[in-house]
Amino acid sequence: MQQLQFSSSTQQLRKYSFLMIPAKGNFVSVNYQYLYLMLRTTLVFFFLLTTQFLSAQNHINGKVCDKKGNSIPGANVYINNTYDGASTNKNGEFKFSTQTNGEQSLIISCIGYMNVSLKKEVSEMKNLSIVLKESVNTLDAVVITAGSFSAGDNSKITALKPLDVLTTAGAAGNYIAAFQSLPGTSTVAESGELFIRGGNGSESQTFIDGMRVFKPYTSTANNMPSRGRYSATLFKGMTFSTGGYSAEYGQALSGILLLNTKDKPAEESTDISIMSVGASLGKVMKKNKDALSLNVSYINLAPYNGMSSSKDEWKKSPESISGESVYRHQFKKGLFKFYSGFGYTNYHVLQKTINYPEKLSFETQEKDLYLNTSYKGSINDKWIINTGISYGFNHNKNQINEKIITDKEQNGHLKFKLKHLASEQFKISIGADYFFTDITQKVDLSDPIWKKKSLLKNQLAALYTETNIFFSKNTVVNLGARGEYSDYNNSIHFAPRVSIAQKTSQYGQVSFAWGEFYQLAASKHLLKNQDLKEEKSQQFLLNYQYNPEKRLLRAELFYKKYSDLIKYDLSDNWNYRNYTNRGYGYAKGLDVLWKDDKSIRNFKYWISYSYLDTERDYQNFPEKARVNFSNKHNLSIVGKYWIPSLKSQVGMSYKFASGRPYNNPNESGFMKQETKNYTNLSLNWSWLISQQTIFYCSATNILSQNNIFSYDYSSQANVNGKYNREAIRPNSKHFFFAGLFITISSNKKKNQLDNL
Amino acid sequence: MKKITLLILLITSQILMCSAQNKYEKGMSEALQLWGNNKPMEAIALFERIAANENDNWLPNYYIGLISATEVLSGRVKERASSLLDKAQINLDKAKKISSNNSELLCLQARINTAWVTLDPMNNGQKLSATIIADYRKAILLNENNPRPLYLLAEYQIHMCKWFGNDTKPFYEMIKTSLKKFDNFKAPSVFYPNWGKERASLLLKAQDEN
Numbered sequence: 001m002q003q004l005q006f007s008s009s010t011q012q013l014r015k016y017s018f019l020m021i022p023a024k025g026n027f028v029s030v031n032y033q034y035l036y037l038m039l040r041t042t043l044v045f046f047f048l049l050t051t052q053f054l055s056a057q058n059h060i061n062g063k064v065c066d067k068k069g070n071s072i073p074g075a076n077v078y079i080n081n082t083y084d085g086a087s088t089n090k091n092g093e094f095k096f097s098t099q100t101n102g103e104q105s106l107i108i109s110c111i112g113y114m115n116v117s118l119k120k121e122v123s124e125m126k127n128l129s130i131v132l133k134e135s136v137n138t139l140d141a142v143v144i145t146a147g148s149f150s151a152g153d154n155s156k157i158t159a160l161k162p163l164d165v166l167t168t169a170g171a172a173g174n175y176i177a178a179f180q181s182l183p184g185t186s187t188v189a190e191s192g193e194l195f196i197r198g199g200n201g202s203e204s205q206t207f208i209d210g211m212r213v214f215k216p217y218t219s220t221a222n223n224m225p226s227r228g229r230y231s232a233t234l235f236k237g238m239t240f241s242t243g244g245y246s247a248e249y250g251q252a253l254s255g256i257l258l259l260n261t262k263d264k265p266a267e268e269s270t271d272i273s274i275m276s277v278g279a280s281l282g283k284v285m286k287k288n289k290d291a292l293s294l295n296v297s298y299i300n301l302a303p304y305n306g307m308s309s310s311k312d313e314w315k316k317s318p319e320s321i322s323g324e325s326v327y328r329h330q331f332k333k334g335l336f337k338f339y340s341g342f343g344y345t346n347y348h349v350l351q352k353t354i355n356y357p358e359k360l361s362f363e364t365q366e367k368d369l370y371l372n373t374s375y376k377g378s379i380n381d382k383w384i385i386n387t388g389i390s391y392g393f394n395h396n397k398n399q400i401n402e403k404i405i406t407d408k409e410q411n412g413h414l415k416f417k418l419k420h421l422a423s424e425q426f427k428i429s430i431g432a433d434y435f436f437t438d439i440t441q442k443v444d445l446s447d448p449i450w451k452k453k454s455l456l457k458n459q460l461a462a463l464y465t466e467t468n469i470f471f472s473k474n475t476v477v478n479l480g481a482r483g484e485y486s487d488y489n490n491s492i493h494f495a496p497r498v499s500i501a502q503k504t505s506q507y508g509q510v511s512f513a514w515g516e517f518y519q520l521a522a523s524k525h526l527l528k529n530q531d532l533k534e535e536k537s538q539q540f541l542l543n544y545q546y547n548p549e550k551r552l553l554r555a556e557l558f559y560k561k562y563s564d565l566i567k568y569d570l571s572d573n574w575n576y577r578n579y580t581n582r583g584y585g586y587a588k589g590l591d592v593l594w595k596d597d598k599s600i601r602n603f604k605y606w607i608s609y610s611y612l613d614t615e616r617d618y619q620n621f622p623e624k625a626r627v628n629f630s631n632k633h634n635l636s637i638v639g640k641y642w643i644p645s646l647k648s649q650v651g652m653s654y655k656f657a658s659g660r661p662y663n664n665p666n667e668s669g670f671m672k673q674e675t676k677n678y679t680n681l682s683l684n685w686s687w688l689i690s691q692q693t694i695f696y697c698s699a700t701n702i703l704s705q706n707n708i709f710s711y712d713y714s715s716q717a718n719v720n721g722k723y724n725r726e727a728i729r730p731n732s733k734h735f736f737f738a739g740l741f742i743t744i745s746s747n748k749k750k751n752q753l754d755n756l
Numbered sequence: 757m758k759k760i761t762l763l764i765l766l767i768t769s770q771i772l773m774c775s776a777q778n779k780y781e782k783g784m785s786e787a788l789q790l791w792g793n794n795k796p797m798e799a800i801a802l803f804e805r806i807a808a809n810e811n812d813n814w815l816p817n818y819y820i821g822l823i824s825a826t827e828v829l830s831g832r833v834k835e836r837a838s839s840l841l842d843k844a845q846i847n848l849d850k851a852k853k854i855s856s857n858n859s860e861l862l863c864l865q866a867r868i869n870t871a872w873v874t875l876d877p878m879n880n881g882q883k884l885s886a887t888i889i890a891d892y893r894k895a896i897l898l899n900e901n902n903p904r905p906l907y908l909l910a911e912y913q914i915h916m917c918k919w920f921g922n923d924t925k926p927f928y929e930m931i932k933t934s935l936k937k938f939d940n941f942k943a944p945s946v947f948y949p950n951w952g953k954e955r956a957s958l959l960l961k962a963q964d965e966n
Contacts, residue, residue, distance in 0.1 A: 074801075078805045078808075080808070081809060082809070083782075083805050083809065084805075085801070085802075085805050086801070087797060087798050087801040109804070111843060265886075266890045267886055267889075642878070647921075688920070690922070
């Protein structure tokens with residue numbers, strides 16, 4: 001083989017030796033080899049000469065521009081199946097020579113544009129003028145932003161990064177609290193739920209990996225804020241829609257919250273957290289295509305109840321044990337996820353209420369189980385399948401003095417969705433949902449007359465479709481429709497949704513959304529009266545977004561019209577009568593968000609402001625009036641400063657909300673009074689002690705404001721003919737949280753920064 | 757006679773292959789030269805043309821990814837950085853399809869992710885650090901003779917340690933090991949990745965001077 005030394009690579013050597021093993025044995029092959037070599041040298045020489053003679057160089061030149069005639073630099077122009085080509089210069093011009101002849105394909109490709117192939121005689125490829133069409137599949141293409149905030153990786157529509165959600169002062173890892181710092185939410189601090197644009201907490205729905213969550217908030221005592229039930233560390237992205245959301249989702253009059261669990265952990269680790277309110281233990285395991293994350297935590301609020309100067313007397317402090325697991329399996333063409341979570345909460349509190357001279361005893365035990373499986377994968381290049389099942393079981397026992405209310409609730413969701421990527425410009429999806437609800441409520445009192453059992457069973461089926469059409473990279477239209485059939489009242493609804501976005505400048509864009517939304521009445525009403533129709537809202541949104549690098553300005557005008565709201569008479573505290581769907585209302589306003597990560601080094605901040613004007617005539621309202629869960633003005637300022645020398649991030653968040661309406665029966669008119677303004681300044685500090693250990697602490701209401709959420713009035717007038725009242729205040733004025741988060745892993749570089 | 761026909765056929769095909777091979781070699785050297793002469797975008801364009809012709813060779817796609825990531829890591833590009841990294845990822849994915857479980861491609865994956873980290877250290881660092889390190893480790897396991905993942909992992913860890921104020925010593929030991937491997941490294945073909953030694957020596961020198 002030494003004779004082949006001129007061959008420049010070992011690969012070539014192998015190729016040749018393979019070719020030269022003839023059937024007849026080595027001897028012959030050696031002969032061939034010499035002959036071959038001799039011939040080859042001559043032939044190569046001959047071949048080279050002839051090609052030099054036969055193919056005189058053909059010169060190709062031209063210019064590449066876009067539709068408007070602007071030249072495109074950096075485009076790659078070449079003859080197909082050859083290496084002959086060049087890049088365009090800054091004037092969009094190119095020139096190169098080729099030895100090919102006859103008809104050839106000239107390919108022009110450039111990032112952000114669609115490829116062009118030009119078939120032509122090589123000799124005629126002179127002074128070409130080529131126009132490239134913009135591709136819609138680019139990073140700077142228009143995106144529909146009306147209504148939604150995303151906390152994820154997609155830079156374009158991201159208002160908050162996952163880390164922002166977790167390091168916002170006062171949020172203490174509660175993703176719901178972080179979203180409350182965005183515009184479009186009202187400050188209803190005693191509830192903890194999301195109140196979106198004049199809607200109450202039950203007007204929004206939460207989804208994990210596209211599947212419905214049935215009990216997103218933990219059960220709490222009267223006027224004690226609940227938290228999001230799930231630990232934020234398991235999620236990689238969250239989208240918060242304050243209106244005009246996709247036809248893929250339904251049963252929410254105001255907005256939705258989409259949570260997506262993390263796909264694949266990078267490595268195995270053990271996480272330990274020791275907090276002033278409890279402890280948690282997490283473990284991540286990984287093997288080839290399978291991964292399992294487990295998380296167990298115990299929370300006890302006893303330390304705080306001692307601190308608080310509240311009117312409540314705790315017999316048993318809120319205590320909860322919860323566990324979560326996420327299992328993932330990577331298939332060749334898709335990802336399977338199985339999420340499960342369980343929680344057990346109990347407490348016993350004696351609360352003073354205005355109507356009773358003695359304290360009332362509230363005792364609660366709640367058990368909750370939630371299972372969610374989902375699969376997302378591709379069938380081929382053009383089809384994507386998305387399917388899943390979720391199931392929730394909740395058992396809640398509430399004892400108020402001798403009265404025991406037991407709620408047993410089972411819910412399920414089945415989903416199937418197909419998405420067809422017909423072309424870059426056109427995508428269509430169709431899907432179906434099936435939901436079931438099974439609720440049993442039992443009321444027990446020592447007096448058997450009061451014994452009562454109510455049942456609610458419902459099935460809901462939905463079909464939806466959505467098309468996404470890009471007219472250019474500057475214009476996109478999204479058309480959707482959702483049809484729902486509900487079996488308990490035999491009703492069919494059809495909800496159309498439209499959204500349009502138009503890019504107005506390099507960083508600016510305008511979007512508009514319109515849609516109709518339906519939601520079943522709250523189960524507490526359905527349990528009493530099953531002839532109720534769905535409540536309805538219609539929403540109009542107009543959004544402007546300006547998004548230069550690391551800055552974001554977002555303004556949105558909205559109008560929401562409510563109809564078919566539940567109305568009833570309340571003859572006394574216990575009897576509801578005359579249920580109808582005759583309620584109505586509206587909400588309109590403006591949301592503004594300014595976010596800046598750039599102006600000051602190591603400092604990021606955002607300012608959000610919402611103006612809200614809303615009125616309703618619903619429930620037992622005598623007339624149209626403002627609702628008690630709305631603030632006209634809401635302002636939130638969040639700042640985070642990273643101090644490299646201290647390896648610390650210091651954060652602050654300030655919240656201002658104008659007063660909330662309340663009804664004073666001593667005055668004329670309904671809902672005419674307003675509480676004083678609400679303010680809260682929170683601070684936090686996270687310190688990276690080492691790569692494995694983080695210390696985090698936060699404190700709320702630094703300025704010690706005496707905030708009042710609302711007033712409770714007695715149902716009976718006193719001897720002077722006046723109704724007594726009592727202010728509803730935060731359970732504890734301050735909340736202080738400290739925790740130590742430790743990660744033990746084979747890789748020392750991963751810390752628990754994302755657990756904060 | 758039959759044999760002679762066969763022979764001629766064989767020879768002609770050999771010549772064609774040979775000229776194709778030469779074309780490939782010429783193209784690759786030219787592209788690498790363009791990169792060497794500080795014309796990265798032109799180099800990428802030529803590598804793209806080569807990649808379009810070489811459907812079962814991962815190297816052209818590898819170099820497109822490598823040049824793109826290096827451009828971003830050098831800090832020379834700002835505005836187009838994320839689209840350049842997206843391009844790098846697309847080409848790396850193509851290369852991965854051609855050659856799976858390739859130690860060099862894992863290194864490139866980690867380089868691309870490192871470039872993302874430099875663009876937004878606070879968010880991307882937290883998100884990608886573990887993946888970067890895991891990829892380097894996997895690359896080391898896949899080819900124990902490959903010095904690059906060892907050196908790159910050490911370099912990444914040194915940056916992290918400096919930031920956290922931790923001891924960097926063990927990682928300089930890793931660089932020393934990698935330099936020994938660099939000395940013994942024999943590229944299996946002409947255009948096979950063979951870079952990093954100078955930078956590794958410089959790093960070690962910088963430590964000695966401190």
